[in-house]
Amino acid sequence: PSATTSASASEKPSGSKITLGFSQVGAESGWRTANTKSIQDSAKSAGYDLKFSDAQQKQENQIKAIRSFIQQKVDVIAFSPVVESGWDTVLKEAKDAGIPVILTDRAVDSEDKTLYRTFIGSDFVEEGRKAGQWVVDKFKDSQEAVNIVELQGTTGSAPANDRKSGFQEMIASNPNLKVIASQTGDFTRAKGKEVMQAFLKAHKDIDVLYAHNDDMALGAIQAIEAAGLKPGEDIIIISVDAVKDGMTAAAAGKINFIVECNPLLGPQLMEAVQAVVDGKEIEPRIVTNETTFTSEQAKEALPSREY
Numbered sequence: 062p063s064a065t066t067s068a069s070a071s072e073k074p075s076g077s078k079i080t081l082g083f084s085q086v087g088a089e090s091g092w093r094t095a096n097t098k099s100i101q102d103s104a105k106s107a108g109y110d111l112k113f114s115d116a117q118q119k120q121e122n123q124i125k126a127i128r129s130f131i132q133q134k135v136d137v138i139a140f141s142p143v144v145e146s147g148w149d150t151v152l153k154e155a156k157d158a159g160i161p162v163i164l165t166d167r168a169v170d171s172e173d174k175t176l177y178r179t180f181i182g183s184d185f186v187e188e189g190r191k192a193g194q195w196v197v198d199k200f201k202d203s204q205e206a207v208n209i210v211e212l213q214g215t216t217g218s219a220p221a222n223d224r225k226s227g228f229q230e231m232i233a234s235n236p237n238l239k240v241i242a243s244q245t246g247d248f249t250r251a252k253g254k255e256v257m258q259a260f261l262k263a264h265k266d267i268d269v270l271y272a273h274n275d276d277m278a279l280g281a282i283q284a285i286e287a288a289g290l291k292p293g294e295d296i297i298i299i300s301v302d303a304v305k306d307g308m309t310a311a312a313a314g315k316i317n318f319i320v321e322c323n324p325l326l327g328p329q330l331m332e333a334v335q336a337v338v339d340g341k342e343i344e345p346r347i348v349t350n351e352t353t354f355t356s357e358q359a360k361e362a363l364p365s366r367e368y
């Protein structure tokens with residue numbers, strides 16, 4: 062992040078190790094595994110003492126972890142909030158204790174922007190728009206209704222809310238594009254499979270699946286194949302993330318289009334931590350750069366994919 066020195070710097074004595082408390086959402090997806098590794102590796106390279114806590118997809122566990130970091134008087138707290146709402150009280154506690162907070166990956170809906178120093182992560186609305194635009198282009202000549210089913214991420218999470226709204230915004234331009242069913246698959250493969258099975262039972266005429274992440278798409282592919290259908294042909298599939306397993310399915314033609322969401326946030330986080338500890342101002346929003354992949358592009362990119 063770009064940083065400028067602030068007057069009220071409260072620097073740590075040089076030579077002492079920075080302690081970073083990090084509360085992770087869980088281990089629900091390939092994306093999350095890559096994100097955790099990036100944070101752990103980058104903290105190690107930076108020489109920070111990382112206190113890592115896995116919330117197992119539960120907000121109450123994250124609140125507990127943040128309170129424990131406050132008690133331990135860590136230098137900086139960072140976390141990826143499982144859901145958007147309900148953070149004001151604990152963030153105020155951190156602020157009152159004088160411990161700066163950095164959000165990574167997911168946003169909170171707190172109105173008071175002084176409760177955290179920066180938010181590093183993707184633009185999820187834009188990701189949804191990219192997915193929607195691809196569907197609009199793909200079906201631009203279709204004269205009939207295109208039936209879409211949607212596998213949403215964790216209910217109340219920023220990526221589920223934003224990927225849904227961005228997608229909806231784009232497909233609204235063509236009244237033939239209809240979301241006929243939309244349900245959460247909690248960003249997991251198992252739930253993606255289960256919900257897709259239910260969709261296939263309830264609807265005989267599904268044209269498109271929009272999954273908010275690769276893992277749910279991969280679970281859904283299992284359900285589609287078990288129903289005797291060809292993923293990528295009988296049902297067009299769009300997902301988000303571009304982790305290795307997703308890219309492998311795309312290269313095999315089972316996923317038609319993937320919107321990338323970059324999990325490698327560790328280096329930017331460590332840079333922000335250092336800037337905050339050095340008493341520097343940092344940008345309040347740091348957006349990660351991302352691309353998209355068709356099946357052909359996935360085939361090309363796969364051999365050099367890092368995660």
Ligand code: AHR
Pocket residue numbers: 089090091092093166167220248273274275276301302322
């Ligand atoms: O917040 C990012 C999302 O969380 C990823 O798209 C998903 O795979 C993960 O679980």
